[in-house]
Amino acid sequence: MSQIAAVEPPPEESPTCTSYLDAGHTLVSWLTTTDHKRIGILYAIAITLFFFIAGFAIGLARLELMSPRGMLLTDEGYNRLFTLHGIVMVWFFLVPSIPATFGNFLIPLMIGARDVAFPRLNLLSWYIYLIGAGFTCYAIVAGGVDTGWTFYTPFSSLYANGNVVAAAAGVFVAGFSSIATGVNLITTTHMLRAPGMGWFRLPLFVWAIYATSLVMVLATPVLAMTLLLIVAERLFHLPVFNPHEGGDPILFQHLFWFYSHPAVYIMVLPAMGVISEVFSCFARRRVFGYVMMIYALLGIAIIGFFVWGHHMFVAGQSQYASLVFSFLSFMVAVPSAIKVFNWTATLYRGSISFEAPMIYAMGFLGLFTIGGLTGLFVASIPIDVHVTDTYFVVAHFHFIMVGGTVSAFFAALHFWWPKITGKLYSEAWARFAAIIMFLGFNTTFLPQFIMGYGGMPRRYHVYPQEFQVYHVISSMGALVLFAAYTLPLVYLGWSLFYGKRAGPNPWGATGLEWQTPSPPPEHNFDEIPRVDAPPYNYHPEKEEAFEPQGRS
Amino acid sequence: MSEDFAPKASSYADQWDWLFFVLVTVSAIVVAAVLVAIVVFSIRYRKGAAAFRKDLPGAFSNRLEYGWTTATALGFLAMFWWAAATQLHHAVPPEGAVEIHVLAKQWMWKIQQPNGVQEINELHAPTGQPVELIMTSEDVIHSMFLPALRLKQDVLPGRYTYLWFNGDKPGVYHLLCAEYCGTAHSRMTGRFILMSPVDYSRWSARQPQADNAAKQGEGLFNSLGCTGCHAQNSSVHAPDLHNVYGRPVQLADGRSVVADEAYLRDSILLPGKDVVAGFDPIMPSFRGQVNEEQIMQLIAYLKSLAAPGRNK
Numbered sequence A: 001m002s003q004i005a006a007v008e009p010p011p012e013e014s015p016t017c018t019s020y021l022d023a024g025h026t027l028v029s030w031l032t033t034t035d036h037k038r039i040g041i042l043y044a045i046a047i048t049l050f051f052f053i054a055g056f057a058i059g060l061a062r063l064e065l066m067s068p069r070g071m072l073l074t075d076e077g078y079n080r081l082f083t084l085h086g087i088v089m090v091w092f093f094l095v096p097s098i099p100a101t102f103g104n105f106l107i108p109l110m111i112g113a114r115d116v117a118f119p120r121l122n123l124l125s126w127y128i129y130l131i132g133a134g135f136t137c138y139a140i141v142a143g144g145v146d147t148g149w150t151f152y153t154p155f156s157s158l159y160a161n162g163n164v165v166a167a168a169a170g171v172f173v174a175g176f177s178s179i180a181t182g183v184n185l186i187t188t189t190h191m192l193r194a195p196g197m198g199w200f201r202l203p204l205f206v207w208a209i210y211a212t213s214l215v216m217v218l219a220t221p222v223l224a225m226t227l228l229l230i231v232a233e234r235l236f237h238l239p240v241f242n243p244h245e246g247g248d249p250i251l252f253q254h255l256f257w258f259y260s261h262p263a264v265y266i267m268v269l270p271a272m273g274v275i276s277e278v279f280s281c282f283a284r285r286r287v288f289g290y291v292m293m294i295y296a297l298l299g300i301a302i303i304g305f306f307v308w309g310h311h312m313f314v315a316g317q318s319q320y321a322s323l324v325f326s327f328l329s330f331m332v333a334v335p336s337a338i339k340v341f342n343w344t345a346t347l348y349r350g351s352i353s354f355e356a357p358m359i360y361a362m363g364f365l366g367l368f369t370i371g372g373l374t375g376l377f378v379a380s381i382p383i384d385v386h387v388t389d390t391y392f393v394v395a396h397f398h399f400i401m402v403g404g405t406v407s408a409f410f411a412a413l414h415f416w417w418p419k420i421t422g423k424l425y426s427e428a429w430a431r432f433a434a435i436i437m438f439l440g441f442n443t444t445f446l447p448q449f450i451m452g453y454g455g456m457p458r459r460y461h462v463y464p465q466e467f468q469v470y471h472v473i474s475s476m477g478a479l480v481l482f483a484a485y486t487l488p489l490v491y492l493g494w495s496l497f498y499g500k501r502a503g504p505n506p507w508g509a510t511g512l513e514w515q516t517p518s519p520p521p522e523h524n525f526d527e528i529p530r531v532d533a534p535p536y537n538y539h540p541e542k543e544e545a546f547e548p549q550g551r552s
Numbered sequence B: 001m002s003e004d005f006a007p008k009a010s011s012y013a014d015q016w017d018w019l020f021f022v023l024v025t026v027s028a029i030v031v032a033a034v035l036v037a038i039v040v041f042s043i044r045y046r047k048g049a050a051a052f053r054k055d056l057p058g059a060f061s062n063r064l065e066y067g068w069t070t071a072t073a074l075g076f077l078a079m080f081w082w083a084a085a086t087q088l089h090h091a092v093p094p095e096g097a098v099e100i101h102v103l104a105k106q107w108m109w110k111i112q113q114p115n116g117v118q119e120i121n122e123l124h125a126p127t128g129q130p131v132e133l134i135m136t137s138e139d140v141i142h143s144m145f146l147p148a149l150r151l152k153q154d155v156l157p158g159r160y161t162y163l164w165f166n167g168d169k170p171g172v173y174h175l176l177c178a179e180y181c182g183t184a185h186s187r188m189t190g191r192f193i194l195m196s197p198v199d200y201s202r203w204s205a206r207q208p209q210a211d212n213a214a215k216q217g218e219g220l221f222n223s224l225g226c227t228g229c230h231a232q233n234s235s236v237h238a239p240d241l242h243n244v245y246g247r248p249v250q251l252a253d254g255r256s257v258v259a260d261e262a263y264l265r266d267s268i269l270l271p272g273k274d275v276v277a278g279f280d281p282i283m284p285s286f287r288g289q290v291n292e293e294q295i296m297q298l299i300a301y302l303k304s305l306a307a308p309g310r311n312k
Ligand code: HEM
Pocket: A150, A264, A265, A267, A268, A310, A311, A312, A329, A330, A332, A333, A336, A371, A372, A373, A375, A376, A378, A379, A380, A384, A387, A388, A389, A393, A396, A397, A400, A401
């Protein structure tokens, strides 16, 4: 073990000590915990809350869109709802979703460590997140913001009449929480791997979170700076983006997308990690092309920094800049394609079963493939010129972020639920919810491709008649989707009280996290395991056979 | 208003649809292939089914990976090539386009036809000849979206952006603002009316006639006192503005720029930015004294002083 771990000496309790859930039942014991597992759960509670707040906002907006004239809301009200939806979903749900919950909970377990490298920083990052969320809630309660989540200048800095400063402050502060989480998880992965856990023995989930953390640490400061510039212009009239004072409104878009394009990878790389774990466990096969999968993750993380200009094909940037960004966008799609092929090939000669996590993961694969392919459409300049800022782009990024990331989030939730809670949920209900979610998703978002192609602009409160039928179908789908998202609350909640006890390893999986009791003890492992095998040692030819990555 | 879904009004829109549908087809094939693979594997290798499950030979899986990586990269390259070629082909407007000025503001479109006719939230244009929109915004960023042409271009404050097209199907189509611009963004819409050249000139003649932009610009040029320095017989040493538009200008700091709309605009508002070689930086800024519309008119006037070429 390294020096950093030595700061936190292994507890002296007996090997049969209590689980992390029983290590204190008071609220204070939760709010002052430095246990990465409890912090993961704190994050999970917070982001679930924000997921439903943001979902509720867009639910109202979708209801409104059933009519082309706008019967329910004012223009202003509608604009505030979609802005709220975007800001909260992106920064208070998607960015922390998998890394701060499952990343936090699982990384130390998967690499055989007792905690993250900086447990107190970990707790601090949750509080920072809450402070950021507090500013954002204030912005909402005090009347809302109407800039869209993209905060384009000079609208946001000079013309918007909502609480731009509070909203920007919320996002600014929350950024520090992602930086702290990123630093923590990078250090943890470098310093705290159990003996024998070489870089090329790491489960792909660890690699994915590692790549994500790098992007978080490198990109988020740019966002922070950009938001500060907006606030400086708005409050102190420092002319940065105001063209009438010599500022440049397009500069904002460069800075914003320099963060926000990598940020879309912050949102999707962890999902890729989850899918690799789930596919290999339920196909009982080693992930096809394990090494290539790692290079693909890193390739996406790195090239992802150089494609931001593809959000600006019609913004007035030079034709030649656009060509370069278009080319690089095609290139960043290559590693994504490889991942799709490799997951599919993992099924070949497997011994496949279809438990709920696997159904969610297969849903991910289909939806991510469509999202990625439509990424090629918008990377083609002439196509993008027509479909940018229409519902086509809305559909594209929802396929990636909702069809992809949120499906993966649910795959992870169902896969690791027995580990986290020690309880088994109802398999039948979980499969049912997974299928409803897939159908609801497609009903909601497929029609949006069609109306986008037809020229339906995004962020429109009232719209031309001919698009109504697509909006109505989309809103119906949203209703189904909402039901599918609430179902797990019910049956997972139920399992907490009445679920059967899960053994340490209900799926017969190979990762170290399955080699300790469910729920794990406070210090994760009674004895730090020694790792003597690569990950994913499954043997499809002999049913159920596998070799765990290591033993205590 | 046309009630068809996604009507097309130019041959470019035809090309665009063709590119789009080829991409849709290719994607559908890829999705189908992945789907078939998943379904076949899921059935054949489901748990409990008798199947051959030994490891793949390592050399074979390596070859497979190199194979599909190369194939994907080449396929993407081909797509990029096609899309980029289509784009470049359409990049430069042909000579002698009809120039229509567009001024966007929260939340309306103000249009000025070449002969000075003004419209609000309506854009009339002739078919069968290139038309170029010269656009700027008075406040925030807007975006001119003409779905029937499959074209869109952001409209920026403090800058000019351009959009050109060659419509071929008379009709009434949507004109939309595509960049979110505040409260009534979704109401910043209007009609895009393509007319045969004959109808267009008939329509134009029926409108209340105003001076054309250049004429109005000339008036401003005199009333704002520009002539005091820029007239040929002036005692102050200032550049002669005949023939300046569209020509390269040598600057005092050694750079050389082409005098386009943006350059002329900056010279009026930020005269210290690009000082012409051989002149003192004595020109005052007219910031605050002229609005966007007036700047456009001044520029139109300066363009009318240039030798015939790009201009009508
Ligand atoms: C397969 C690779 C991908 C390519 C080539 C690609 C390409 C693009 C392009 C060119 C745009 C700009 C469209 C426009 O604004 O008109 C775009 C938008 C977007 N993409 Fe992707 N994309 C890919 C994958 C992803 C992934 C993995 C995510 C997220 C996890 C993502 C999320 C987004 C988002 C959020 C937007 C819209 C931002 C906005 O305008 O609000 N994309 N994508």
